[in-house]
Amino acid sequence: MNVILETMQNQLKSLTLTEAAKVVPTIIQQAESEDWSYIQFLQKLLGHEQERREEKQMEKRLKWAAFPFQKTLQEFDLNEQQSLSRKQFTQLSELNWLDQMFNLILLGPPGVGKTHLAIGLGLEAIYKGYKVAFISMGELIHTLKTEEITRRSQARLKRIREANLVVIDDLMFMAMDSKEANLFFHLINELYNSASIILTSNKGPSDWGDLIGDPAITTAILDRIAHRSEIVHLNGDSYRMKHRTSIFGEKTVQK
Ligand code: ADP
Ligand code: MG
Numbered sequence: 494m495n496v497i498l499e500t501m502q503n504q505l506k507s508l509t510l511t512e513a514a515k516v517v518p519t520i521i522q523q524a525e526s527e528d529w530s531y532i533q534f535l536q537k538l539l540g541h542e543q544e545r546r547e548e549k550q551m552e553k554r555l556k557w558a559a560f561p562f563q564k565t566l567q568e569f570d571l572n573e574q575q576s577l578s579r580k581q582f583t584q585l586s587e588l589n590w591l592d593q594m595f596n597l598i599l600l601g602p603p604g605v606g607k608t609h610l611a612i613g614l615g616l617e618a619i620y621k622g623y624k625v626a627f628i629s630m631g632e633l634i635h636t637l638k639t640e641e642i643t644r645r646s647q648a649r650l651k652r653i654r655e656a657n658l659v660v661i662d663d664l665m666f667m668a669m670d671s672k673e674a675n676l677f678f679h680l681i682n683e684l685y686n687s688a689s690i691i692l693t694s695n696k697g698p699s700d701w702g703d704l705i706g707d708p709a710i711t712t713a714i715l716d717r718i719a720h721r722s723e724i725v726h727l728n729g730d731s732y733r734m735k736h737r738t739s740i741f742g743e744k745t746v747q748k
Contacts, residue, residue: 512545566613604731607693
């Protein structure tokens with residue numbers, strides 16, 4: 494019996510049903526002791542293969558996304574962010590805009606939850622099977638500039654180009670020279686027809702021109718991003734400041 498079982502496990506492996514191969518002995522035992530029908534047995538075995546595969550795919554997508562931290566939409570407290578209505582929040586969470594390749598521009602001062610919201614939407618997209626890539630603007634420029642020289646940058650950009658949703662965090666935090674602006678424009682151009690982009694920034698599009706420098710490139714970038722886009726203004730006090738932990742006492746919640 495052991496030899497047959499081993500042969501069968503190898504067959505399953507060579508058919509790349511590796512997860513089924515791992516559990517088949519246990520499932521056979523269970524089937525025998527619980528008197529399963531053939532159909533039940535096969536269902537259990539194939540079901541296990543499929544579930545584990547999906548889990549592994551999701552783990553991979555999560556790793557590729559390279560989120561700096563994981564905060565979900567469920568953890569986003571709407572009462573703390575009055576500028577977004579529950580209806581708008583639900584619409585964003587449903588991700589139909591992703592299929593329609595809409596872009597999302599999240600604007601607002603530091604600490605209002607732009608990055609949290611972007612990551613929460615990114616996580617939701619990963620749960621639903623989309624590929625997501627997160628990168629800060631600073632990192633993105635560096636990665637684009639080193640694409641020719643480092644494998645790491647090449648790999649990172651490959652993930653970005655293959656993603657259905659690309660989050661570019663803290664846009665225009667730094668001034669760009671014309672070479673950088675050109676590289677950025679080319680990437681946006683590539684993504685334009687293949688992905689949705691979430692941009693977060695503490696400056697509105699009218700200020701971007703000053704930071705990108707070249708007005709022609711700024712217009713071209715804005716044109717592509719704004720074509721199908723929704724701008725969300727997040728206002729209010731910094732969540733960090735309100736919920737900061739004090740040196741002198743317990744957590745303080747200030748109004
Ligand atoms: P921003 O990117 O706008 O500077 P973050 O998204 O980094 O701000 O938010 C700062 C911190 O405050 C994070 O830890 C985030 O989880 C938390 N935070 C901000 N807004 C909310 C909110 N509405 N509900 C729950 N946590 C929030
Ligand atoms: Mg942020």
